[in-house]
């Protein structure tokens with residue numbers, strides 16, 4: 509399926525991603541973790557051809573997609589849709605038009621300019637919004653929605669492309685714990701129900717453990733851990749984050765877990781600290 513070999517990116521002599529290799533044999537939900545500057549975003553941007561790799565290769569189902577250009581690059585980008593921390597929606601445009609923007613890569617420029625979309629696409633966009641629980645927001649301007657709702661619009665836009673892979677670059681970093689949970693639940697459901705591969709850069713350990721089948725840990729541009737959430741012990745995490753003995757997992761928590769615990773239990777814990 510996805511085969512990455514010695515992928516490297518150097519910016520002005522500084523190596524951001526250093527000979528990263530891994531294989532994904534079936535659609536999994538994969539979390540990429542590591543401290544700020546570890547190279548997570550650069551890795552995802554290379555997978556999506558937003559950033560050109562300096563050396564190394566990316567192949568998907570036997571096809572080399574490294575360094576694609578023009579129409580081939582746009583086609584690949586719609587097969588591996590990307591969502592971002594800041595949602596990247598058009599704020600003043602209504603929600604459904606933002607979702608329909610997901611079809612840009614397969615539409616004529618003039619049709620886009622005049623905002624002309626086929627009925628089938630409009631129905632599909634509403635269905636996807638419904639699936640994500642935000643169909644009633646369809647006519648509103650994107651800027652009128654909460655962060656969690658905007659991120660779900662961004663996911664809907666990605667789904668409009670019917671991608672094989674969803675790349676999510678810190679999808680919950682700007683969200684409160686409740687919205688973070690809604691967005692991560694949506695990504696997990698899309699993975700499980702549609703069989704799409706999801707690769708998400710996550711800055712919190714608990715989220716990676718809870719949602720992902722596999723976790724890749726990066727440090728200084730290199731992969732220093734590649735395993736299951738069970739194998740991601742505190743010692744391993746300390747190594748990934750390059751932290752000392754005083755490393756606390758709580759410092760990288762989104763507190764999603766806390767939301768699921770009964771109120772009485774939370775109160776008990778609170779009383780203990």
Ligand SMILES: Nc1ncnc2c1ncn2[C@@H]1O[C@H](COP(=O)(O)OP(=O)(O)OP(=O)(O)O)[C@@H](O)[C@H]1O
Pocket residue numbers: 519523524542543544545546547548549550551
């Ligand atoms: N366009 C660029 N030009 C120059 N240096 C860059 C560029 N993009 C990233 N870098 C550098 O590459 C390194 C890796 O950055 P990257 O954003 O991939 O890390 P990250 O793990 O995603 O961090 P964060 O979580 O803070 O986004 C950093 O040192 C960063 O400064």
